[in-house]
Amino acid sequence: MDLLSNLALGFGVASSLANLAFCLIGVLLGTLIGVLPGIGATATIAMLLPITFQLEPVSSLIMLAGIYYGAQYGGSTTAILINMPGESSSAVTAIDGYQMARKGRAGTALATAALGSFFAGSVATFLVAIFAPPLTTIALKFGAAEYFSLMVMGLVMSVALAHGSVLKALAMVVLGLLLGMVGTDVYTGAPRFTMGMNQFADGLNFVAVAVGVFGIAEILRNLEDEHDRQVMTKNITRLFPNREEFRQMVGPVLRGTGIGSVLGILPGGGAILASFASYTIEKKVSKNPGEFGKGALAGVAGPESANNAGAQTSFIPLLTLGIPANPVMALMIGAMIIQGIVPGPNVVTEQPALFWGIIASMWIGNLMLVVLNLPLIGLWVKLLTVPYYVLFPIIMAMCSIGVYSVNSNPYDLFAVAFFGLLGYIMSKLRCEPAPLLLGFVLGPLLEENLRRAMILSRGDPTTFVTRPISATLLLMSLAILVLVFLPQIRKRRDEVFTESDA
Amino acid sequence: MTASKLLGALFAATILTAPAFAQSYPERQITMVVPFSAGGPTDTVARLVAERMSEDLGQQIVIQNVGGAGGTLGASQVAKAEADGYTVLLHHIGMATSDTLYRNLPYETLDAFEYVGLVTEVPMVVTARQDFEPADFPAFIEYVKANADSLTLANAGIGAASHLCGMLLMQALEAPLVTVPYKGTGPAMTDLLGGQVDIMCDQTTNTTQQIKAGTIKAYAVTTPERLDLFPDLPTAAESGLEAMQFGIWHGIYTPKGTAPEINQRLSESLQKALADEDVAKAMADLGTAPSPAEDATPEALKTKLEEEIARWQPVIEAAGVYAD
Amino acid sequence: MSTKPKDGTDIAAGLLFMAIAAFFAWQGLGLEMGTSIRMGPGYFPMVLSAILFLLGAVILFKAFGRPDDEPIGRFAWRGILFILPAPIFFGLTVRGLGFVPALFFTTLIASQASVRMRPLPALILAIVVTIMSTLIFSYGLGLPFRRFGPWLPL
Numbered sequence: 001m002d003l004l005s006n007l008a009l010g011f012g013v014a015s016s017l018a019n020l021a022f023c024l025i026g027v028l029l030g031t032l033i034g035v036l037p038g039i040g041a042t043a044t045i046a047m048l049l050p051i052t053f054q055l056e057p058v059s060s061l062i063m064l065a066g067i068y069y070g071a072q073y074g075g076s077t078t079a080i081l082i083n084m085p086g087e088s089s090s091a092v093t094a095i096d097g098y099q100m101a102r103k104g105r106a107g108t109a110l111a112t113a114a115l116g117s118f119f120a121g122s123v124a125t126f127l128v129a130i131f132a133p134p135l136t137t138i139a140l141k142f143g144a145a146e147y148f149s150l151m152v153m154g155l156v157m158s159v160a161l162a163h164g165s166v167l168k169a170l171a172m173v174v175l176g177l178l179l180g181m182v183g184t185d186v187y188t189g190a191p192r193f194t195m196g197m198n199q200f201a202d203g204l205n206f207v208a209v210a211v212g213v214f215g216i217a218e219i220l221r222n223l224e225d226e227h228d229r230q231v232m233t234k235n236i237t238r239l240f241p242n243r244e245e246f247r248q249m250v251g252p253v254l255r256g257t258g259i260g261s262v263l264g265i266l267p268g269g270g271a272i273l274a275s276f277a278s279y280t281i282e283k284k285v286s287k288n289p290g291e292f293g294k295g296a297l298a299g300v301a302g303p304e305s306a307n308n309a310g311a312q313t314s315f316i317p318l319l320t321l322g323i324p325a326n327p328v329m330a331l332m333i334g335a336m337i338i339q340g341i342v343p344g345p346n347v348v349t350e351q352p353a354l355f356w357g358i359i360a361s362m363w364i365g366n367l368m369l370v371v372l373n374l375p376l377i378g379l380w381v382k383l384l385t386v387p388y389y390v391l392f393p394i395i396m397a398m399c400s401i402g403v404y405s406v407n408s409n410p411y412d413l414f415a416v417a418f419f420g421l422l423g424y425i426m427s428k429l430r431c432e433p434a435p436l437l438l439g440f441v442l443g444p445l446l447e448e449n450l451r452r453a454m455i456l457s458r459g460d461p462t463t464f465v466t467r468p469i470s471a472t473l474l475l476m477s478l479a480i481l482v483l484v485f486l487p488q489i490r491k492r493r494d495e496v497f498t499e500s501d502a
Numbered sequence: 503m504t505a506s507k508l509l510g511a512l513f514a515a516t517i518l519t520a521p522a523f524a525q526s527y528p529e530r531q532i533t534m535v536v537p538f539s540a541g542g543p544t545d546t547v548a549r550l551v552a553e554r555m556s557e558d559l560g561q562q563i564v565i566q567n568v569g570g571a572g573g574t575l576g577a578s579q580v581a582k583a584e585a586d587g588y589t590v591l592l593h594h595i596g597m598a599t600s601d602t603l604y605r606n607l608p609y610e611t612l613d614a615f616e617y618v619g620l621v622t623e624v625p626m627v628v629t630a631r632q633d634f635e636p637a638d639f640p641a642f643i644e645y646v647k648a649n650a651d652s653l654t655l656a657n658a659g660i661g662a663a664s665h666l667c668g669m670l671l672m673q674a675l676e677a678p679l680v681t682v683p684y685k686g687t688g689p690a691m692t693d694l695l696g697g698q699v700d701i702m703c704d705q706t707t708n709t710t711q712q713i714k715a716g717t718i719k720a721y722a723v724t725t726p727e728r729l730d731l732f733p734d735l736p737t738a739a740e741s742g743l744e745a746m747q748f749g750i751w752h753g754i755y756t757p758k759g760t761a762p763e764i765n766q767r768l769s770e771s772l773q774k775a776l777a778d779e780d781v782a783k784a785m786a787d788l789g790t791a792p793s794p795a796e797d798a799t800p801e802a803l804k805t806k807l808e809e810e811i812a813r814w815q816p817v818i819e820a821a822g823v824y825a826d
Numbered sequence: 827m828s829t830k831p832k833d834g835t836d837i838a839a840g841l842l843f844m845a846i847a848a849f850f851a852w853q854g855l856g857l858e859m860g861t862s863i864r865m866g867p868g869y870f871p872m873v874l875s876a877i878l879f880l881l882g883a884v885i886l887f888k889a890f891g892r893p894d895d896e897p898i899g900r901f902a903w904r905g906i907l908f909i910l911p912a913p914i915f916f917g918l919t920v921r922g923l924g925f926v927p928a929l930f931f932t933t934l935i936a937s938q939a940s941v942r943m944r945p946l947p948a949l950i951l952a953i954v955v956t957i958m959s960t961l962i963f964s965y966g967l968g969l970p971f972r973r974f975g976p977w978l979p980l
Contacts, residue, residue: 033967046540046567047967053549140696167888168836171843171881178850178874184571185857185867186683189603189660189825192867193853198578198608198826201571216909223905223939321695322711323688330542330688337546337788344711389940390951396909396936397929397955400916405969407539408568409575413917417910424906428898429839447870448685455682456654456698459863533970566970584976 007129010356014364019062022055023361026063027368030070035380037078038211038399040086042327043406044071049335057339058354062361064335068328069365072311073117073373076304077380080109082395084215086207086402088441089307092275094214095434096292096299103295106384107239110377112249112297113304114370115241120257120305121366124312127261128319129359132348135265135313136320142266144452145463149473150266151446154273156477157280158438164293169435172426176439177446179204186448199411208412209440211399212419213426213433219392220424239377245297252282252302260309265316272441274310275303284483293432312362319347319355527587527764528561534754535591537576539569543624543707543788547752548592550784551621554775555768563590572661572825574600574607581614585759590618590768594752596661598810602818603661603825611811615755618768619798620806621776623749624705624790626667626724628738631697632717639722639741643675646701650677656699658687660825663750666814667703667724669821674743694718705750706731706789724748731789751793751810753803765800773798831893838898840886847879908939924975925964930956 013019029051033044048067052060072087079090080097093113100109127135142150158173159166182193183203194200241249259281260274282302283292292299317323322344324330341347341354348355383391403412423433457463465471536548545567552563568576573596583589601611628642636642646653655672657665660683672679682699684690687708693699695717703724710731713720722738723729724746738746754772756765775781776792785792796802818824850871860866912935919928933952937943943951963969 047963047969049540050565050968053553140692143693143696143698165836165885167881167885168839171839171878171885174874174878174881175843175846178846178871178878181871181874184660184825186659186685188858188867189823190857190867191826192857192871193850198571198575198606201575201826202569219909219939220902220905223902223909224900317692321692323692323695327539331540334540334542334546334549337543338549338784341787345715345717346711387942389937389942390947392909392939393933393937393943393948393951394955396912397933397959400913400932401929401959401963403913404916404920405963407570408566408579408970409570410917410920413913416913420910421906424902425842428901429835429842430896431839444685450870451865452682452684454863454865455680458680461862562968564968564970 003130006352006356007360009353010129010358010360013058013353013357014062014360019059019357019361020364022059022063023066023365024368024372026052026066026068027070027365027372030067030072031074031077031369031373031376032070034071034074034086035077036074036398036402037082037084037215037395038086038207039402039405040075040090040207040210041068041071042331043086043207043402044074045328045331047405049331052335053338057336057341058357060335060339061332061354061358062365064332065358065361066365066368068311068332069121069308069362069369072308073114073369076113076117076307077110079214080113080300081106081380081384082215082391083218084395084399085210088206088210088272088437089275089303089310091210091214091434091437092279092303093300093307095279095432096294096296098218099293099295100297100300101384105295106381107377108241108245108297109300110380111240111374112245112301114373114377116249116253116256116301116305117308118366118370119253120260120307120309121312121369122363123257124261124264124309125359125363125366128313128316128362129356132316132320135316139265139317140321141469143467144449144456145467145470146473147266148446148449148453149464149470149477150273151442151449153473153477153480154276154438154442155446156480157273157277158435158442164430164432168429168431172431172433172435173439176436176441177443178439179209179436180440180443181447183444187451197411199409200415203444204415204440205403205406205409205412206441207406208403208415209419210437211403212416212421213423213436215395215399216416216420217423217427217433219395220420221427222388222392239381240374241297248297249301251285252278252298253305255281255285256302256305256307257309260306260311261313263306264310264313272445274306276438278302278306280480308366315358315362319358321345322347527767528559530588531561532559532563532587533566533589534563535566535568535576535580535589537568537570537573537591537593537596540565540567543705544592544594544752546707546788547622547785550781551592551772551775554778554781555771558771558774559767572596572600572603574604578608580755580757581609583757585616585757585761587756587760587764587768589757591615591755592621592752593755595663595666595748595750595810597753597755598807599661599666599814599818600825601811602815603823605824605826612808614758616758616760616762616765617800617803617807618754618756618765619772619800620793620803621752621754621772621798622785622790622793623751624663624707624788625729625749626663626703626705627709627713627732627735628667628671628701628703628721628724628746629694629709629713629718630701630721631694631699632719633697634700634719636721639736639738642721643741643743646675646677646679650675650679653677653679653701654682654699655679656682656684656690656694656702658684658690658704660823662687664690664702664704666748666817667746669817669823670746670748671701671703673817673820674738674745710789722746729789731786751806753806755803762800769799831891833889833892833894835894835896835898836885836889836892840882840884840889843882843885844879845882847875847882851875851879904941905939908935908937912936919977920971920975922975922977924973924978925971926956926960926973927975927978929959 075086075090079085079094083098085091097109256278263274282298580591636645773795854871857868858866916932937948
């Protein structure tokens with residue numbers, strides 16, 4: 001069979017001793033740098049990219065893939081341990097992962113993330129191998145109208161991220177959307193909300209906003225009552241999940257893998273939605289949704305799997321079209337070009353060893369990640385026993401370096417401070433940061449695609465319902481809306497009744 | 503790095519202004535500012551030449567990506583840097599166009615820099631979706647003129663190569679197409695591949711692989727001569743569109759006041775890097791070629807910049823689009 | 827507490843959202859609105875500002891007649907005073923002073939946010955963090971930071 005011989009070719013390339021070593025080094029470096037707070041996958045890869053230039057093309061890309069997986073997992077680790085996500089995807093992990101850590105279940109959360117990612121990564125790798133070309137054809141059917149409808153669906157889902165007031169969560173989403181508008185307007189070049197500072201012409205830096213509203217706000221909260229509040233539970237019982245927890249993991253991991261794989265294929269930013277969508281679904285199917293936001297295992301297992309599956313399948317547009325789906329993929333293309341490989345539709349046929357080598361190394365990278373990180377979990381968890389007043393100055397130093405390293409823009413650091421303050425005030429007012437972050441990520445995509453769809457349809461708004469994929473997505477959004485709000489309304493009625501009884 | 507080098511760096515950082523110092527240049531690491539994010543085409547060009555130049559200079563050239571505001575943030579950082587030869591800028595045609603596109607630039611383009619030389623000039627190709635009707639470029643011109651208001655033209659954002667080329671194309675054909683801007687080349691190319699938009703004119707760097715794979719249709723190149731890469735593609739000038747002759751040229755600059763000896767030294771090093779076979783091959787893969795040695799000089803770059811500022815000003819003003 | 831219960835937190839939240847919405851609307855006034863068919867740069871922000879203002883108003887309105895279940899509590903003034911200036915300081919000085927001194931002071935400033943941090947441990951911590959980071963980022967990864975910048979009179 002063709003696929004088998006191709007995979008054999010790939011594994012032959014990827015499992016040479018040297019390439020295995022490069023993959024391992026990549027995973028290790030990626031994890032070690034990515035685990036530093038405020039340094040997300042993009043910054044990690046940008047920092048480590050030059051190291052790979054000296055190598056053979058295949059080895060270099062294999063190492064880079066290793067760095068990528070390592071950095072992703074490193075990002076999830078900081079999200080769980082200190083509530084500091086470095087990517088939009090790990091923002092979701094932070095919601096329940098951090099709560100688990102506070103309850104002494106950091107080890108379980110980290111192991112769940114590692115195992116879920118591994119499973120999702122393995123499945124998605126095979127999807128890439130088998131379906132890459134046909135899936136690309138589907139992805140190209142997505143135009144502006146489809147993306148707009150997809151983003152609408154994402155927004156509807158975002159409401160489920162809240163575990164407090166839905167109203168406040170909505171307000172936070174809208175605030176996030178507004179913050180996403182900051183920067184130069186793509187269509188007219190008009191600067192918006194930049195306060196006359198060219199430094200914000202390309203918009204607010206995601207890492208700055210995320211580090212501010214999540215990480216810094218959390219540090220400030222912990223500093224409120226230093227004398228009488230224990231920040232972290234010290235008695236960590238187990239590092240690994242028990243049988244019961246494994247059982248709980250299965251469903252979310254399977255669903256997350258499915259969602260992530262599908263969304264990752266879309267080059268226009270589908271992978272962003274993967275972890276958010278998974279969280280929504282887990283909360284919806286869970287028997288006790290009240291647990292979400294307070295340390296639900298499914299709230300880590302699902303989104304982490306979805307995220308990794310999406311990360312994997314987002315290689316499809318890269319490899320088959322030569323088009324990067326996100327900044328990380330753009331870095332990968334840069335690395336390929338420097339190696340003399342210009343990615344494009346012909347890479348599969350012209351350089352089969354490279355193409356299948358990378359696919360095989362994806363799986364090997366995932367395997368190494370799990371082998372490497374399961375033993376490291378003990379070490380990461382130990383970090384929590386470091387007194388908090390020692391930990392947070394280190395966090396501040398690392399995130400200053402991390403944020404600055406991306407664009408060498410001091411204004412990004414000013415934004416960190418500003419959003420730290422905003423995030424702190426918001427958390428004092430019991431408004432949660434995750435919906436804000438989702439809004440921030442979706443805002444530009446939503447507006448851009450809406451306006452583009454209107455231009456392409458010559459101002460005909462029916463384009464959203466006459467295009468079948470778009471119409472389907474909008475119908476699905478409506479269904480989700482009903483599913484989310486119906487129980488809310490019913491609950492509200494119940495509450496009213498109980499009150500009048502009393 | 504050793505302690506003595508560190509001391510050298512300290513020393514250089516503080517009292518290095520005297521031109522006499524130029525003789526021993528370079529004594530420490532040089533920072534090459536690329537005003538775009540890592541992994542993009544300009545970054546790739548920079549890393550290619552920086553690697554070879556490092557070998558020749560005997561000092562490492564590190565790339566610093568200072569992206570933002572169409573390259574003007576990185577350029578203004580270099581404009582403000584010390585003129586000691588340890589901060590250089592690699593910028594493309596945007597250096598000339600931003601002079602008009604941005605009405606509040608924090609520096610005077612022609613007054614804030616010294617020149618090292620031209621690096622490469624990337625040709626542009628007029629392309630369209632795979633199933634676009636016209637068979638060749640003359641037919642394309644006819645068709646576009648006749649259907650101007652129903653055709654869409656993609657670009658990768660204001661100031662991007664595809665935006666500049668699009669403006670030239672529309673002015674040359676006197677055909678006001680429906681412009682559809684994107685954020686970057688990636689999404690624009692995706693929509694062209696998917697047939698969501700009709701026409702795009704972009705650098706060979708971004709289009710070559712797609713054209714070869716037949717996923718998009720190519721009509722003409724913007725170079726004075728046909729390209730070795732696509733011998734069958736006519737130049738725009740062959741069909742009478744002389745105005746459509748341009749490329750995305752890249753140049754290396756230093757801050758105003760940098761000693762001429764230093765610029766000369768960098769220029770020599772650049773010429774050696776551009777003569778390197780590996781660099782030529784890597785550039786050929788991108789659909790471009792290194793600039794000839796006589797263009798990799800301070801004088802040639804200065805002339806180019808002046809010419810290009812004068813050339814683009816009326817084009818941009820006629821289009822009435824600004825980036826601020 | 828007055829006779830009528832009210833949720834102080836939500837009142838503040840509602841007012842804050844309304845204020846932010848007003849700010850964005852005011853800043854967006856100069857932007858071209860366009861039409862729903864061909865939207866200008868000001869269209870989408872204006873719609874969002876209006877929605878945010880409405881949401882804020884609803885939050886505010888619903889806060890009355892309901893007791894505050896969890897009062898705002900103490901503010902981390904010391905934290906705000908020392909944590910927030912740390913990245914700002916780094917941003918302002920990393921080019922001038924260079925990476926090493928900028929990072930050292932950044933860590934030192936941040937460490938002062940905790941009452942538990944004594945001067946000597948703070949100093950040691952800042953030194954260790956600076957040395958480690960310089961080794962990792964500057965020497966190990968070769969990030970293009972100047973270690974010591976032009977402001978230093980060396």
